[in-house]
Amino acid sequence: METVSTNRAFGGVQGVYTHASAETGTPMTFSVFVPEHAPGTKLPVLWYLSGLTCTHANVTEKGEFRRACAEHGVIFVAPDTSPRGDDVPDDEGYDFGKGAGFYVDATEEPWSANFRMRSYIETELPAVIAEHFPADMARQGITGHSMGGHGALTIALRDPSRFRSVSAFAPIVSPLNCPWGEKALTGYIGANRAAWREYDACALIEDGARLPDLLVDQGTADGFLEGQLKTHLLEEACAEAGQPATIRMQEGYDHSYYFISSFMPEHIGWHAERLK
């Protein structure tokens, strides 16, 4: 792992790092905020998965998470959303290929060689974090935005024992039922929709996966709400399955980091409570 940059912030250190990923076959960049802490102590870890078109940088610059993470003593990890580089295949659209890994392990050519963001987030990057940072890996939480909200919910639903806390900002709740999901999963996984269910939060809940609880905030003025995000499908799936969930429609908020940053302090507080 190499350090790209470190900046002192809110008493801690905001760093950006790069490492050679065996999963993606590319260098991968991520950011980590480590709050001030007593030497030798280990801190809980909150994962933040970003949305379409983003890198680690969007939330690092605009997410306004450091103040709350410093207050609660929580490490904040922000990975990239896909492999990068000239040799990595790409698509013309903003919603597939680079910047749009969808947190799946691709099985279709030419994507399967590099687009292994599921294994990268589930296995490879946690080992890097555990090795290089004062992280208590027994206390992990996960959140994310949009495509990253989908990533957070599905990764947690498939492995609930790994996380003590799960939340999402404006998540894609059902790739089976929206154009973004249909394009991405057809491309990465193939046309067999039964294979998509492990990458669909609603389907995972229908199929029996459970979390202790989850927190979702969704803006009512989000231009993607009706056509892509469809929060009501998650409300219905949770209600039918008896999955405890706090799903809040936030009046007048859109899909931007102005929305995310507004509710970031509450989400971090909610995670911190469960990570203590």
Place this chain on the structure above:
Amino acid sequence: METVSTNRAFGGVQGVYTHASAETGTPMTFSVFVPEHAPGTKLPVLWYLSGLTCTHANVTEKGEFRRACAEHGVIFVAPDTSPRGDDVPDDEGYDFGKGAGFYVDATEEPWSANFRMRSYIETELPAVIAEHFPADMARQGITGHSMGGHGALTIALRDPSRFRSVSAFAPIVSPLNCPWGEKALTGYIGANRAAWREYDACALIEDGARLPDLLVDQGTADGFLEGQLKTHLLEEACAEAGQPATIRMQEGYDHSYYFISSFMPEHIGWHAERLK
């Protein structure tokens, strides 16, 4: 005035606006955050002047001011740092011309036609803010970063009655005594250094200008501290003149928005106390 964008944030509205400036002879863009407030009430206004190379956008995206402004009920105004456009003269350097107006009224050709940032900030933009926003112009504070810290200090020192509160992040404290200042003031104002004194916080204090108090934060790991910012000159000028000042050296912080955002909540609290 035209609205470029509005986004709901922290219960209020973050807007970006543009208007035709008579002072600069160009369209000028600025951002305003208006916290949630009771209809008909007017809120105090905090001006934030940005540093070299910046537009309104840097602090709007990375300044992390909205949470504290919402908490304290303070309007936050972020102007651009210079006129813009193909017809506006420019310099090859990042530290002169566009993005580097230095908050002066230029007297030298070809700059004098457009580079009137002093009058723009002192007179023209306040009238726009008073007309279009729920702003109590009897309660104004001012702050800024680097070149904008210089702007905040000098504008306030020349007209202390306008502001109830003044602070700065890593300000250029004496353009008479640093390369950035020498280049800018020679270019905009001419070689007569006596004319520069009204654009130099230390010189203004030496010449008798006074504020009730002022707050400055400066990072010790700021790469511009020694060669450009020279905080000690302000400490010395304040000490010699009996100007009350809280000047804090912040261990390990650099010149970036990671530094600014870390101390933004405290600065806004400090202003809010004096603006109530």
